[in-house]
Amino acid sequence: MRSKRGYVRIRLPIWGFLLFLGAVLALGDPAMAGQLKLSTVRIDLSDRQPSAVLTLTNTGPSRSLVHLRLMAWSQVSGADRLEPTDAVLVNPPIADILPGAQQVVRIGYAGALQTPNERTFRLFIEEVPLQDSTGAQAVETILKISLPVFLPPQSPPTKVLAAAPPERGIPTVFMLNRGTRHARFTEYQLIGRGGVAGSLHKTSGYVLASTWMGYPLDDKDLAVPGPEKLRLTTEDGPVEIPLDPAVRQEMR
Structure with missing residues (x-):
């Protein structure tokens, strides 16, 4: 075989x-x-x-x-x-x-x-x-x-997504999976103060267990005032993830 x-x-x-x-x-x-x-x-x-x-x-x-x-x-x-x-x-x-x-x-x-x-x-x-x-x-x-x-993992699988706000001059949003199984999503969108939304990005994205991945942003996203969260369409339905600068420390 x-x-x-x-x-x-x-x-x-x-x-x-x-x-x-x-x-x-x-x-x-x-x-x-x-x-x-x-x-x-x-x-x-x-x-x-x-x-x-x-x-x-x-x-x-x-x-x-x-x-x-x-x-x-x-x-x-x-x-x-x-x-x-x-x-x-x-x-x-x-x-x-x-x-x-x-x-x-x-x-x-x-x-x-x-x-x-x-x-x-x-x-x-x-x-x-x-x-x-x-x-x-x-x-x-x-x-x-x-x-x-x-x-699947030995224990009941989990997926816990976290995200870091984009750094100045770097048109990328980073997602970290703290769980024990993959997270899959088909859309992502940056949301800022007052509900101002960035571009809706279509993708076939995966973040595997205990890893992180970066996904591209554009000029509309970089103009979003005070980015606060990331809206995702996942295989389990829509979710919103607060943007946390501390996530970058876990990625290192």
Whole structure:
């Protein structure tokens, strides 16, 4: 079951892919991209349920060769980090799917017992370009898709978000997750004195357990008088987080 190389590539114009990816992350609907349809947009594993199934459907008129691989996913100093892992495996790592056919992919947890914090991974899926009947490789847009894979912590999971006000001249708001599981949000907005609001930013943001991430602001945000809180649309609903300068100390 050990995974070899594999990411995610799909035949789509770039604007079409971006619309698809935004809809998938915001709504959580089954994913459709180019020739491939994915049965889910996230995978949850646990000690009680150490394996899961993902179904890939080839909706196009030609065969589709797909590579898959899993990577450990963390966030360090405000940046995503991906590293090879044997804790979660994917089978098969390569799939040749005929038109109209399906491929069942199994994702299995083979690591140590659950840890105090949620463990996070990314499953990358890549459609490999095929040669045409003349032997020439067709020109196509090659893209990646990745699905998050979550393994919950030992104790009941928590997520406690905190945020620091933007520093002068740095158009970024920083969010810190003091909890033991990830926080995901699709919108964020800076709110100042008197309820004056900055720009509404659309995103597919994650702040993993016990880490912090920065998200960009713009000129409208920097003009907000006395920023007081950050309004988020999360997977659990809308929340408002007071801005606290002390959060920067925890980020160091």
